[in-house]
Amino acid sequence: MFAVIMKGPFEIQYENVEEPKIQSGGVIVRINASGICGSDMHRYLGEEPIKDTNKICGHELGGEIIEIADDVKGFNIGQKVAVNPTISCGKCYHCQHGLSYLCDNQRWIPAMTEKVFVPAKCLVPVPNSFDTIYTPLFEPAATAIHTCSGINNKNVVLIGLGTVGLFAMQILEKQGNKVALADISVYSMEQARKLGGKNIVNLSDEDYEDQIFSIFGNNKIDYIIDGVGITSTVNCGIRLVKKLGTVRIVGASRISIEFDCRTALLKEVALESVYIYSEDDYRSAARMIVNDEILYKAIVSKVFPLTEAKKAFEYKKNVPSTKVILKHF
Incomplete structure (x- = not known):
């Protein structure tokens, strides 16, 4: 075989x-x-x-x-x-x-x-x-569902627009959140636009933080979802999120990272991580895709x-x- x-x-x-x-x-x-x-x-x-x-x-x-x-x-x-x-x-x-x-x-x-x-x-x-050609998408969609669990009617910045990120973008919006999308890849940002994404910010721009704050206002970002998980994106999230806000990391960095512990401490930022998904998440992903509830x-x-x-x-x-x-x- x-x-x-x-x-x-x-x-x-x-x-x-x-x-x-x-x-x-x-x-x-x-x-x-x-x-x-x-x-x-x-x-x-x-x-x-x-x-x-x-x-x-x-x-x-x-x-x-x-x-x-x-x-x-x-x-x-x-x-x-x-x-x-x-x-x-x-x-x-x-x-x-x-x-x-x-x-x-x-x-x-x-x-x-x-x-x-x-x-x-x-x-x-x-x-x-x-068409079973699309069944491999259930797994990353399930990870996106698990990533977005419990986030409803909030202000959210989603960093990283890969497969999981593009599913998370749609799920966050379905859950009533106001979402800004951030990446450095022109291709990924264009994919997000094709799937209906709005408030897209290029992290390569020198004024990207000002652009993001202009969408929500200062100290009003409840959640950062980091789909990259490297030092620069985690610390970006800590800077952007409001006091008592949450940085939730789903990006699977393969190296140790250094994060701005002092800023996180002074703002009492909650750092959370997401591994994969539950059985219910996987079944929910299957249902949403099969029923065309998400693109x-x-x-x-x-x-x-x-x-x-x-x-x-x-x-x-x-x-x-x-x-x-x-x-x-």
């Missing part, structure tokens, strides 16, 4: 791996599409160590069921599904307290191959009319065949883009 393996920075190999076997409590899914996540790119670029050089790449996926264990009910052969790729143990402290996305023994379902075994609890059915098709920049995964990673490295999808069949 064909699979994409990352052996090292800039080193993608195609290997023949053993096909998955059916087990109790799950199904075999033939994967129709997978996505290149930011975490995949961090490893490809050498910004994060590759712990297992035999591990199949990716974790954003969807497809159709081709085999079902005898003890699994409620699913059918040929049924289209998205796959929540996180597998929790159900036994650790966090799983026992409703926080399974923070499971101490978390495992991830691989994506860039032909077939995979999936526990039934990780399956999210989609309508037969829905998603324009977030896909390019589609490559699975057999051209190396070319897809190079495209993502060299060309301004949001989500790059691999089509398997």
